[in-house]
């Protein structure tokens with residue numbers, strides 16, 4: 001489904017920037033009636049946003065032209081900015097000086113808004129005092145204590161720089177604790193760029209079969225699919241991994257049933273709260289649904305875009321990575337940069353802002369308002385069967401469907417393209433704390449116009465309206 005919900009997306013496939021078409025790629029020849037002029041794309045009238053030289057340099061120096069596949073050229077329409085030079089609040093500027101309202105900032109890690117003063121000041125102050133030392137710094141324990149105080153199921157915390165290493169650390173710990181090798185993953189959730197997860201996608205080149213054989217999958221909200229795994233592999237599964245919620249809310253007490261099954265099998269339950277943490281609740285989605293995992297991982301949302309992620313959990317399990325036990329040692333998350341002072345200072349400032357201000361309530365409120373505006377716009381444009389906003393208010397994504405009602409990357413591209421031409425960069429509608437009412441209304445106006453074009457595309461064919469190639473599925477075998 002083309003929901004744009006993955007922050008891990010497909011590889012960029014070009015070394016050459018795709019040319020920006022002059023307006024529509026085709027005229028109205030062959031159509032039954034001419035297109036209404038006011039519903040045509042505004043791309044033709046906007047100045048170019050592509051920076052071809054920079055685009056070429058990016059792909060010459062960096063495989064994929066970016067450091068997360070989700071930022072790749074193949075994930076955006078051809079009128080997307082080549083690169084972003086700065087951001088403030090919910091706005092960003094491209095290399096040509098164009099300004100955009102942005103949604104899903106920093107792959108959802110920038111929850112307060114770009115260059116949020118309190119966070120920047122805290123990080124800058126830490127930077128001036130030195131970034132990395134030979135022994136721990138007090139900022140490490142301050143940050144750990146703060147995180148532990150917010151997350152109920154966290155007795156201990158260990159920091160690292162990205163979400164993937166945190167989840168891989170959780171898996172290693174679970175394997176060591178249980179003495180088992182198998183891992184059960186929710187098949188529609190993303191956990192890591194590491195082999196144990198990527199093996200369930202089509203992008204599995206370079207992953208040994210021996211690793212692939214250790215990963216099993218089950219379906220979200222389908223407790224029978226997990227029961228089957230336990231029946232097939234009794235007392236052999238080290239841990240069950242899932243995001244407590246993605247776009248679909250848990251039904252029929254699903255999370256509690258998963259927790260009960262895990263307990264009866266001696267399997268550890270791991271919640272990946274990379275997205276839900278500090279967005280659903282300061283205590284994570286586990287606080288919203290009142291289910292305690294053995295281990296959980298946090299990242300995006302912890303430090304307003306600074307590189308900080310964490311593995312937290314029950315002391316008995318976490319302590320295996322410590323020095324005060326007689327069991328076999330687990331060499332757990334040991335990285336040179338894991339305790340960079342400025343990142344942890346940024347995390348403390350971010351978590352303090354969450355604790356002192358109703359950030360979460362504001363995110364939900366802004367999302368609720370945007371959802372309503374978009375839903376009305378979709379109804380008024382007559383496309384509500386084809387374009388739909390889904391997900392929790394604080395984490396909205398959209399589905400795009402073609403005239404047959406099938407999920408469509410082409411229509412997703414068209415919608416993003418038309419928003420971009422109106423100054424909105426929105427692979428999702430994930431808000432941050434800096435999206436104010438006025439900005440939401442401005443976005444609503446852009447959405448209304450974009451959906452008028454969407455409706456025309458449903459009538460006349462999407463290819464008439466696309467100015468460049470359609471976006472591609474993120475996990476694919478070939479470019």
Ligand SMILES: Cc1ncc(COP(=O)(O)O)c(C=O)c1O
Pocket residue numbers: 006007008107161162163164165167190191192193243272273274275299309
């Ligand atoms: C739920 C979830 N888990 C883990 C990760 C991996 O995090 P990172 O990109 O920091 O390695 C992501 C990233 O999108 C994610 O959404």
